[in-house]
Amino acid sequence: MANIDESRLRQWLSKYHNPDVTFRDVLNAVNHYQGLLPFHEYYTFTDGSTMELVNLTGTIPVIYKGNTYNIPICIWLMDTHPKNAPICYVKPTADMSIKPSMFVDQNGKIYLPYLHDWKTHDGTSDLLGLIQVMIVTFGDQPPVFARPKDTDMPYPSNSFMPGGGYMPPYPPTSYPPTSGFGGYPPYPQSSNLPYPSYNPYPTPYPPYTGGGYPGPSPAVGGTGTIKDEHIRESLLTAIEEKLMRRMKELFQQNQAELETLQRTQEELKQGKMKLNTILSRLEKEKSDLDKNITLLKDKEQELDKAIERLSNEEEIDVDDAVTTTAPLYKQLLNAFAEEAALEDAIYYMGEALRCGVIDLDVFLRQVRTLSRKQFMLRALMQKCRQKAGLAV
Template identity: 60%
Template sequence: MNKVYHDEGMLKQYLTKYKHRDYTCREVIRLMEVYRSLTYRMEVFVFNNGSRKDLLNLEGTLPVKYKGAYYNIPVCIWLMDTHPENAPLCFVKPTSDMSIKVSKYVDSNGKVYLPFLHEWNQSSTMHKLVECMINAFGELPPVYSKPRNEVRPPYPVNSFMPQPAGYPYPQVSQPGYPTVTPYPTTSNLPYPSFGSPYNANGTPYPSATPTPYPPATAYPGPTPDMTGGTITEEHIKASLLSAVEDKLRRRLKEQSQQSQAELETLRRTERELNEGKTRLEDILTRLQRERADLDKNVLVLQEKEKELEAAVERLGEQEGVDVDEAVVTTAPLYSQLLNAFAEEATLEDAIYYMGEALRKEVIDLDTFLKQVRTLARRQFTLRALMHKCRQKAQLAC
């Protein structure tokens, strides 16, 4: 196994094809500074479709506390080349003397299922992921010590099950998947006793007595006849039936737990899809309503445009209108008010142009003052007249 040196330059060389190389490098170094038993190396990852990709593999042990004692759980974590956009792939990697204990967190192939992985987003961190794994394994240990007379099949025994959201998985039938190497021990015994403290160099699992989970029970073999001292065919048949029944019962239990975990993941995905469908339907309904309102407004504007065009055509066909004849009052009082208003407006204009003439030196100051005094006096008289007319006509003053 490769030794780990916290060489950022070397790690960045490994991560040259990663989308977020610098971020991934910093995360790996920070994680390995906390969990020094982890090592990294680049290995070929084989996907279900047979394609291969070089991915960074973090492999080592995690300290897990179970019933007051610490144990080292061997794991391997694969970082996708789009990290942190996609969740890592986590596996429990037992040694040859250990067996996987299937639970809601681990399937029979060692694949780790965690809510944190299912809810992974770009703000999730590797350190938080490892903490979630430690907490989950402390609740339900993923491995147990296997009796010495039980022969463990090569790891893994079959292909990995698919993960939710369509993540890729390694295929055991394809070459290139890394083989599992046992972790070194500090004594001749392969595992410490169950109550022994955590030792960073020792193997982390409880022994067969006691153990987080009961050790695998050897199948009962044929026993001699108590009366005759010989093994009959009936004894062999009963022994084989008992062994097959026990094995099938264990397999069915593992498959049931694994199916429950997958079913829960599918249910969460279904809920998320239904919520997304509801949101999309609400958005679509709102857009349709807004579109209907816009179509209605367009029709109203088109009708108003036609009315304006018709009015313009009618005005174009009519002859010129005398302004004085177009405005006709209904009473003499209103006529007096209208005439006073018009004369007052003309006086306002006359005063303005008198100022312009003075500014351009067309008239002298004396002439300007004399004319402006006369015009202003007349303007004041007209405004007083308009005020009285408005009062008489009961209009706003």
């Protein structure tokens, strides 16, 4: 896992429109490709305006003709990321030169269909996918080649790049410096396009026809030491080697695409499992709600019938409606009602004293009488409950 300061990265992204989404996108990219590090620097547009943006600067591993090379790049994230596509550049070192193609212009700016068709509403475009597309594209058409230090020294045959020169095998010297955040020179100082628009592809460069592998020597007409069958065998061998090399490149490109698809498939499977779990929970909740609705409807019907029945009956005297099944219960009920009445009488006596309706002597005399009677009633209720076998 890349050793980055997450708190500082969050601080850099605080002014972005979608800081949380951008933080996860950057963290995912640097965790997969540890040659990249985030930096916070000024980006200068063609109109002279500048803006503090976060960029990913470093190298990505590219497989070309069986060898792995570190290609230096810089990915500038717009403050509207991931709504708008990043601006990407190849950053050649002092001993490298840019090889223009339909994907990279002479200034090092990168043009890819993935950037042109950048989509975020369906989650198909992100930094990790962009870097993987760069790796596959640069494995077919390398964007840089190394400047030869000594033209008299022959280059290794397995390191030639189209257009002359050679690319040093992986790993080269550390790039960029790994001392921490910041301190890396901003690139570029001027952009080809104003922010935030993104230009479609420039006019494609003509197919490269420069240096390559030398063709066969002219035939000697079957005379001397080189015969026609020798030339034919040499041509067949050269074609076979070229086809094998091309097949290997295609295999590696397809392998990278397959890994991306497999990773996407795993994410989709996990998402499907989560959705199935949510659907199961929702179905269970729906079933419970249906049962509760049915139960409430039944209760509502019972209440409607009870209301209708009561509305059709004559009014009932409350005192007549309350009847007891035994004389003991009737005595208990009467004692309880009288004790409650005494409680209310004592309360209103206190209110009368507070309002000055009666004096203190009258209040004390009446309260003493009522309290004594209340005590006797409570004792009677206790005995009745004991006789009836009720809780005391």
